[in-house]
Amino acid sequence: MITPMKDRQYTNQQLSDIFQNMAYLLEIKGELIYKTLAYRKAADSLADLGRDVNEVWRAGQLTDIPGVGKAIAEKIDELLSTGGLEFQEKLHTEVPPSLVEVLQVPDVGPKKVALFWREVGITNLAELEAAARAGKLRDLPGMGPKSEAKVLAGIEALSRRTHRLPLGKAWPFANELVTYLCDVQGVQIVEVAGSLRRMKATVGDLDLLAAAIDSQPVMDAFVGHPQVLEVLGHGEIKSSVEFNNNIRVQLWVHPPERFGTALQYATGSKDHNVRLRELAIKKGLSLSEQAFTRPDGSEILCAREEDVYAQLGMPLIPPELREDRGEVQAALAGRLPDLISLDDLRSELHTHTTWSDGKLTIKEMAVEARKRGLQVLAVTDHSFSLGVAGGLSVEEVMAQQTEIDAVQVELGDKIRILQGCEVEIRADGTLDYSDEFLAELDIVIAALHTGLRQSREQVTKRMLNAIRNPHVDIIAHPTGRMIPNREGADLDMEAVLQAAAQSGVALEINAHPARLDLDDVYSRQASDRGILITVNTDAHSASELDLIHFGVATARRGWLEPQQMINTWKPDRLISWLRSRGR
């Protein structure tokens, strides 16, 4: 059943934002830090729930959500049943809501915001800037000329700060920096850490970690990088800078014998680290980025991350899993998933050629795929109603078959070329080609490209129609999101997953870093339900075939194992699966 819009006062994200916002205000109000942490934790849980919170609410299971106890469950209940929240309204009369924007200024935290508000009457960003320019902040307790200048610098930084960085931008830049730092004298290892190492779809700042006995030359090289716009901090162990592309990067340097704890720490996530430190405490140890420390003050050093986890009685947890989504418990119980890896892949099932909007001919694409060790390539050009992409008419698809046959003969059996299509799910829910015609193709991908802003009911109905069509094998990039510019369609994912499980259609994790759709959260849901998954690049050029690792990383974040992913199947198995589906 599709949950109609009118029964949904708030989406998960909206609810999450409300609690996040209250957390900020409570912080400024000076509320107990653990209370604000609780609100923030609940907000994070809601954002990453993977189920519609409205359904959880109707099922009476709100307190099953991690970090949601009696008090927060009651607040969610009030929000969902009445649309408002008395607690929040009262909070807004006590703390001006516009102070939240002041809190976004780097180096201005809740204590300073409260100080500026109570002592100078500052309630928003404009007032803060005016006060700082007028020199009204420097004489406040704990402030001085430097701190005042820092506030102005922070406001400036905020204005040029871009949204979170898409993985596709962060990854190459971070790797450039890794190469740069590797060349510094005395550097033994450089690793990417933070959310980038965990391969989140978007990352905030970049975190890098280097191993060196003497940190000084590394730090100097880092802050002295020719493209550094501003040095934000420059210490012995940690430095941070902003580059002229507005990307902030911080670098830790640790001696090699401490690299394991340091890398583990810097990789996070915060919640994962908290979980590990709790475990350490139970073992009578204190864990920091420096070392494990015994009660007598002696240290246990870890040069490798494996050693950190071994000390806690578990195998290394792959970075992509470190989100405190049950991975620590699974590791302790010896039940970590055997994650999919790049080496497992045998096929690429979603590509475009010059027949529609791709840059390579069928033969060129097949050669490139073969170069990358693939055994199966599906050519899946667009269908006709996607005019902007040069979608193919029925006649053109038939003509394409002749060319595919010729290329297949020319290239031999090193690579198997499938003729498919990416058929448009039209705004009315029907598909571009007839069922009879689809049945003739080797493989059919269905996708939404238009009408993404339709109502939840409408767009979900279209999607379910495609999923239930026996001739459709794969649903491409299900929500149609584009990072960072476009939200995905408001699909009832619960209904989508259920239908996929029933029909046996495979859902795609589109590897393009602007898509990564299914995302990690829904990939995990799909994994739990045994839904078949395919990871594809949707390549329009040779270089795009190399984006596949972003998709694999997303699958890993979704706890996916190879057997559930059809791209890992041997060609014969894949083809017999395709033949068994409605053709």
Add this chain to the structure above:
DNA sequence: GCCGTTTTCGGCCCGACTGTTTTCAGTCG
């Protein structure tokens, strides 16, 4: 405000850096 194989009360991760201070508070991750 949440949470429980040492707890239903009393915990809640830990350290680096900066600027303001003469030993520490605030911010950040």
